[in-house]
Amino acid sequence: MIRPMTRLQIIGLKKDLKEIIQILHQFGKLQIDDLNNLPESASIQPYQMDESTRRNQEDILYLSTQLDGVMEALKVSEAKAHQDEKNGCADLESIRTLVQQLIPQIQQLQNRKQSLQSELDILPRYAETLARLLPLVPDTANQPGYATIGIMLHNSQAQQIDVLQEKIKQSAAANASLVSGVMDENTLAILVIAPQAEIPKIDALLGSQNLPRLQMPEDVSQLSPQSALDAIQQRLGSIPAEIETIDKQLAELGHSHAGDLLSARRYLQNMLDEYAVLSDLGATAYTFILFGWLPTDELEALLASLKPFGDRLDIQSLPVDHEIKKKMPIALQNQNPTRHFEGMVKMYSSPGESDIDPSLLMTIFLPLFFGMMVGDLGYGIILLLLSLWLSVRLKEGSLQDIANILLLGSGWTILFGILYGEFFGTLGEHFGMHSIWINRFESGNLTSLLLIACGVGAAHITIGLVIGIWRAVVGRNLTHLLERSGMLIGLIGLFSLVGALTKTMPAGMMTPAVATIIVGVVLLGVPMGISGILIAPVEFISLIGNILSYMRIAAIGLAGVYLAQVANEIGSMIGSVVIGVIVASLIHALNLVMSAFSPTIHSLRLQYVEFFRKFYEGGGNPYQPFQTRPME
């Protein structure tokens, strides 16, 4: 059912605005319209925030950004917080204190982690360089009191090595020695080994020559090449554990503050929503003006909640003209089980202002077609148990809706299973189960099954067209009235023609039936003008195609039937009873999964494509009340 809506205009004093917005936010039923999209915007100035309000908004936005950063660093998400943790921080000062307290701790841990990760990236390169040079290093380098300086050169500078050695010996250290090795196709590494006391002089000489030195980590720079390599490898081995410890510390920090952080975020988002809505309002020097939509049955409650403002607040119900009606939000309100189908309707399109709510029709036909397709007592019982378990476990949300839809579908599946006499395909026959209505395993019944499916389609589409004609009359839409009446009259003619041809109706009906079809096609073509001469017959043929499309009810059902039969036959062909049962169960399980998925899609498609298009416009504005954010 679509809830009747009332358009409201609320005028009050600016000094009361903050409090009124908070009350409306808590009330959570009023959809506030953006003044800029309304015809009233021509005569009303938009509300401008004063300087202090704007500054407050910016402060909260900054705090919210900081909080998001903290939550991201601590990997805090709604899923990780337990229900009992969703409390805590619910005022600005405590949120600020919490953020200020957490940021330095997080930064310290993250900086440490970053530094360890850089070490992890860079140390293997040092280790590789040292490992390549180590075989060339003389024993003196490993003696106490000796140190090493590394130099990296391009291969083309290889001839400088001798010159360099000469310079070092002459001007810096007479007993220094040089070793070199090729690092890769472009790079040559040189190690200068000298007594530690001589190292600063050599370093200064290399600096004056602009030679790029191999910078070793500080803690190993004074060690011999072998000791440095050992130290680096030891360090590389210990870093992952240190990183893991930091991650654990971050996770513990996140876990211990998850409840506080989540409630803080919700609090800030709600505050920001209250600031954001101000830009939708209008204002004069001392007053604000607000336009919105409210479900009519909530009006009394709204007036009661705003009563403390007395005469300082003016609330008016506004008349709704044709233009404004197009902007009216559509709120659906249904009882169980129809409310579970609202999501399916919205998935296609929200009802428009001239539509009916098709959720009830979906509640009837979607599970019915599903049951007609699957139609197996055994599968129905399993689906029933599964959907019952899911609907109990899932308290709300789209998955719970799907579980409830499946629950209804499984009921119809059980009923049609009894009518078809199917229990895990042909297994029921072994226990004396027989079809009450039609046996889908008999190939002679194929034509009957297809005709029944077409009959169901014809009835379904006729219902759609009748609703469509009713809506066209109510909405005074002549084009839709002619089109839908033309289709219905044409269909009546077609049914009569089929009846006359199959001799279920008198042969004399032939001529009136053809005449009725022609009248229907003409009516269908009238709104299209001259192009209707070509398009109307095509539309009528497409309507027949719509009815034939319902043959999928029989076809998809048969696919499942044959797979179930295959499961039983393969199971019985295997010598061992245990293995036979296992194999048959696996194939039945596959069939069950396919039976839960494919018939749902096809049943849904029959609603959307064949049925809805006969009466449903869609494209409505969904109802989005100004309400506080729930825990996600």
Place this chain on the structure above:
Amino acid sequence: METGLIALGAGLAIGITAIATSYAQSRIGAAGIGALAEHPELVGTIIILVAIPETMVILGFAAAAMMIMQGGG
């Protein structure tokens, strides 16, 4: 001979429509996945669009069934 031709005709009726359906579904499915990446809310519409070409193979199945029934099954 006649039974063989009926079986061949029925096989062609369902085989060709199945190929046509799968071709159409592959194109719609590929475009649909691309659209889903940018607009996840279109999932319902895309499922329906993918299911639309299946009418072809279902009509093919009906035609094949008719041929077999008319041919004496």
